[in-house]
Amino acid sequence: MRTDSAQQILQAAIQAGYLDEERPLAAFVDTNGVAKTISSLHQSFPDHFIHAFAAKANAMSSALRLVKAQGMGCEVASPGELEQALRAGFEPEEIVYDEPAKTRKVLEKVLGLSIGLNIDNFQEFERVRGLVGMTGSRSRIGFRINPQVGTGKISAMSTATATSKFGFALEDPGNRAAIIEAYRANPWLTSLHTHVGSQGCSLELMTSGIRKVVDLAEAINSAVGHQQVQVIDIGGGLPVNFDSEEVRPTFSEYASALQKAVPELFSGEYIGKTEFGRSIFAKNGFIASRIEYTKVSGGRRIATSHAGAQIATRTVFMPDHWKIRLSVFDSSGEPKTRGEEVQDVAGPLCFAGDIIATGRRLPLIEPGDYVVLNDTGAYYFSNPFYYNALCAPAVYGAEVNNHDSVSFSLWRPQQTVDDMLAVIG
Numbered sequence: 001m002r003t004d005s006a007q008q009i010l011q012a013a014i015q016a017g018y019l020d021e022e023r024p025l026a027a028f029v030d031t032n033g034v035a036k037t038i039s040s041l042h043q044s045f046p047d048h049f050i051h052a053f054a055a056k057a058n059a060m061s062s063a064l065r066l067v068k069a070q071g072m073g074c075e076v077a078s079p080g081e082l083e084q085a086l087r088a089g090f091e092p093e094e095i096v097y098d099e100p101a102k103t104r105k106v107l108e109k110v111l112g113l114s115i116g117l118n119i120d121n122f123q124e125f126e127r128v129r130g131l132v133g134m135t136g137s138r139s140r141i142g143f144r145i146n147p148q149v150g151t152g153k154i155s156a157m158s159t160a161t162a163t164s165k166f167g168f169a170l171e172d173p174g175n176r177a178a179i180i181e182a183y184r185a186n187p188w189l190t191s192l193h194t195h196v197g198s199q200g201c202s203l204e205l206m207t208s209g210i211r212k213v214v215d216l217a218e219a220i221n222s223a224v225g226h227q228q229v230q231v232i233d234i235g236g237g238l239p240v241n242f243d244s245e246e247v248r249p250t251f252s253e254y255a256s257a258l259q260k261a262v263p264e265l266f267s268g269e270y271i272g273k274t275e276f277g278r279s280i281f282a283k284n285g286f287i288a289s290r291i292e293y294t295k296v297s298g299g300r301r302i303a304t305s306h307a308g309a310q311i312a313t314r315t316v317f318m319p320d321h322w323k324i325r326l327s328v329f330d331s332s333g334e335p336k337t338r339g340e341e342v343q344d345v346a347g348p349l350c351f352a353g354d355i356i357a358t359g360r361r362l363p364l365i366e367p368g369d370y371v372v373l374n375d376t377g378a379y380y381f382s383n384p385f386y387y388n389a390l391c392a393p394a395v396y397g398a399e400v401n402n403h404d405s406v407s408f409s410l411w412r413p414q415q416t417v418d419d420m421l422a423v424i425g
Contacts (some may be wrong), residue, residue, distance in 0.1 A: 001030055001245070001283055001284060001285065001286055001374060001375065001377075002225065002245050003123070003124065003127075003245065003327060003335065005033070005400065006286050006327065006372055006424075007329065007334075007335055007356075008400060008404065008406060009028050009030065009286075009333065009334060009398045009400070009406055010028075010329060010333045010370065010372065011179065011332065011333030011334075011397070011404035012405070012408070013018070013288070013333075013396070013398075013406075013408070014027065014210065014331075014332065014333045014370075015024065015148070015333075016408065018394065018396060018408065019185035019288055019290065019370065020195065020290075021290070022213070023208055023288050023394070023414060024289060024290035024292065024306045025287070025288070025306040025307055025311070025393040026287075026393050026394045026395070027286070027287045027288070027311075027376070027381035027393055027394070027395045027396070027412075028285060028286055028287075028288065028395070028396050028398045029283075029284060029377055029378070029395070029396070029398065029411065030284045030285065030377075030398055030400070031066060031397045031399045031409075032282035032375055032397065032399055032400055034066055034067070034070070034072055034232065034280065034284045034377075034384065035066075035274065036402060037279070037280055037282060037283075037284060038051075038067065038070040038071070038072060038159060039070070040250070040251050040252070041251045041274075041276065041280070042064065042071065043251075043252075044250070044251035044252040044254070044255040044266070044344050045255050045272065046266055046272075047156075048270075048271055048272060049266050049271075049272035049273065050271065050272070050273045050274075051071070051072050051073065051274045051276065052066040052072060052073035052074055052075040052094070052095075052096055052273065052275050052282060053072045053073070053074050053075065053275075053276065053277060053280060054075045054236050054275045054276060054277025054278075055074055055075060055076045055077070055078055055081040055084065055085060055277070056081065056379075057110065057278050057280065057281055057282075057378040057382075058156065058189025058277070058281045058285075058378055058379070058382040058413060059080075059081050059084050059378065059382060060395065060411055061087065062395075062397055062411040062412075063281065063382065063411070064084060064085060064088035064090070065088050065089065065363070065399070067280065068088060068089055068090055068094075070142060071093035072280075073095060073096070073307045074088075074090045074094060074095050074096075075095075075096050075098060075101045075236075075275040075277075076097055076098070076412075077098045077100075078099055078209075079099075079106055079352075082095070082106075082109075082115075083095060083403045084259070088159040090225040092114050092115045093115075093116070093290055095115045095116060096115070096116035096117070096140075096233070096273070096275070097110045097115050097116065097117050097118070097386065098118050098144070098193075100165065100166060100186060100276075102120070104127060104131075106122075107127060107131055107133065109126060109136040111128070111131055111132065111137035111139050111140065112135050112137065112151050112221070112410055113138050113158055114137050114138040114139045115139055115168070115383055116139055116140045116141070116191075117139050117140070117141045117144070118141075118142060118143075118144040118191075119142065119143050120144050120166065120167060120168075121167075121168065122168070122178070124398060125143070125182060125377065127185065128141065128178045132188055140190060140231060141188060141189055141190065141191065142189055142190060142191030142192050142193055142229070142231065142233070143167070143168050143179060143181075143182075143189070143192060143193070144166060144167035144168065144169050144193045144194065144195070145167050145170050145192055145193065145194045145212075145213050145216060146164050146166055146167035146168060146170060146194070146343050147168050147170050147171075147194055147196065147203070147208075147209035147210075147213055148161070148164075148169060148170055148171045148172075149196060149205055149208050149209040149212065152163060157388060165296050166195070167193075167194070167195075168186055169217065170213075174357070175252065176216070176219075179216065179220075180216075180219055180220050180223050181223065182231070183220045183223070184220070184223050184224050184264075185327060187224075187228060187312065188322050189228070189229075189301065189326075190212050190228060190229060190230050190231065191229065191231035191232070191233060191273075192216060192217050192231070192232055192233070193213075193233035193235065193273075194209055194210060194213045194218075194234060194235055195235025195236065195237060195275065195329045196208075196209035196210070196235065196237060197237050197354075198236070198237040198272075198278065199398070200239065200321070201237055201239060202239075203249060203253070203254060204257075206237060206242065206254075207257050207258055207260075207261035208261070210232075210234050210258065210261070210262050210265075210404065211261050213232065213263050214232060214262050214264050214265065214270075216280065217229040217232060217270070218264075218420055227269075228266040229270070229282060229287050230270060230271055230292070231270065231271045231272075231273055232265060232270045232271070232272055232273070232276055233273040234258075234265070234275075234332065235272065235274070235275050236273065236274060236275040236276040236277050236278070236279070237276075237405045238251065238254055238276055238278075238279040238423060239279075239280055240278050240298050240378075242282075242322075242323060242375050243324070244323065244410070245283075245323070245374075246373045247283060249273050251276075251279070259379050277313075277378060278378040278379065279378075280378070281378040282375050282376070282377050282378040282379075283375050283377065285375075285376055285377020285378070285380075285381070286372050286373060286375070286376055286377070287307050287311060287312070287372070287373040287375050287376050287381055287393075288371075288372050288373075289305040289306045289307035289370065289371050289372075289373070289379060290302050290305070290306060290369075290370055291304065291305055291367055291368065291369045291370070291371060292304050292305070292348075292367065292424060294365055294366060294367055295366055296304055300342070300343075300344060300359075301341055301342070301343040301344070301346070301364075301365075302345075302346055303345050303365040304344065304348065305341055305345055305346065305347060305348070305349075305356070305371050306345075306348050307311060307347055307348075307356060307373055308346070308347015308348050308349045308354040308355075308356060309347055309349050309351075309354050309385060309387055310347070310348075310349060310384055310385045310386065310387055310388070310392075311380060311381055311384060311385070311392075311393065312324070312347070312356050312376070312380055313380075313383070313385045314375060314380075315356055315373075316329065316347065316353060316356060317353075318357065319355070319358065323357075324356070324357075324373055324374060324375060324376060325372060325373075325374040325375060326356070326357050326360065326362060326370055326371055326372065326374070327372040328362055328363045328365055328371055329369060329370045329371075329373070330368075330369055330371070331368040331369065333370065333415060336353070336363035336364070336365075337363055337365055337366040338363060339365075340361045340363055341361070341362070341364050341366070342360070342361055343357075343359075343360060343361075343362050343364075343365060344357060344359065344360070344365060345357040345360065345362075345365070345371055348388075349389065349390070350386050350388055351387075356373065369400055380393055381398065382395075383414075386420065386423065386424050389417075389420060389421065389424060390417040390420075391416065391417060391420045392412070392413075392414075392415040392420070393414060393416065394410065394412060394413055394414040395410075395411040396408045396409065396410040396411060397409040397410075
């Protein structure tokens with residue numbers, strides 16, 4: 001999110017009493033920003049592409065209703081996400097189900113509702129094959145393919161390695177022929193899906209994997225003598241730039257790279273489908289934390305905030321891969337720009353590694369200031385971690401109006417201690 005937008009929302013939140021000494025931590029989503037991002041997505045791809053939002057990036061009901069209102073479907077990967085999508089108003093045909101460990105009961109529900117289904121492995125295929133006739137399903141069904149094109153910069157985010165846990169390993173001996181034969185013998189298999197990776201994967205790596213899957217679709221259609229594969233689902237995974245405010249790469253840049261590498265997707269021969277998540281919400285949300293104390297230890301300045309691993313889990317446990325930008329504001333929400341010092345910003349949890357920034361040059365942080373964790377609209381505050389039994393913070397939708405006023409809607413109230421303890425048991 002741009003610094004000026006974050007400042008405007010932060011100041012309005014402080015004035016409204018959503019952030020203060022008693023409520024030192026909250027998260028915010030720029031709803032206009034989300035709408036603009038989705039509009040950019042629609043404009044970047046031809047009309048025969050269908051766009052589903054990856055619910056894991058932000059499965060809050062208000063987030064799902066927002067993306068639905070902007071014309072997106074929903075990709076889900078668990079029974080809970082499926083139920084959340086249904087409650088948010090998505091029709092079954094707008095949903096695609098991708099869980100790696102689908103139980104028979106879940107498959108019966110998905111097929112019974114005619115929800116789209118991506119099959120992960122040959123054993124699951126045998127289970128689905130036995131259920132398709134029983135349910136009379138109208139689901140769009142296909143295999144998730146691992147094109148085995150390699151690793152990006154973050155191995156944990158790369159889903160197309162030789163030994164990935166996801167999908168049918170396309171290059172393993174005998175698999176390509178077995179996949180083609182499965183489609184030839186089962187005409188209800190009408191789609192193919194792949195997801196090369198998420199953060200840390202280059203456009204070249206992503207498009208090379210999609211190229212291999214489209215080649216597989218062509219081989220299947222040639223083997224059966226007609227166009228049985230009608231849908232190519234290319235997943236999501238567009239990387240987000242966490243180093244600056246700049247949106248890089250853009251949906252338009254990705255679409256251009258795809259058009260060069262896989263022109264068949266743009267000819268109208270196939271229905272294209274995407275499953276973007278992080279790139280929809282990340283830069284349209286932020287976390288604001290009040291600074292409780294500051295001190296000097298071993299010559300290093302340390303500011304203690306209320307935002308730590310309970311809400312910035314990936315950053316704390318993988319700081320080299322998930323470094324995020326911090327901005328410092330005073331108690332009224334005015335940006336602090338002078339007196340830069342090397343400082344650590346620590347979280348409130350009781351372990352030494354609970355640090356959200358180490359050795360960072362920032363304006364001198366003082367008690368009562370606010371530190372903003374930028375670009376955290378996806379995966380951060382929507383997935384709280386209950387270490388030390390800390391309550392999940394309030395989340396607000398923020399709409400900046402034409403007259404520069406900000407309207408807030410409560411997406412999730414500040415969790416009470418009783419509610420938090422009920423969750424952890």
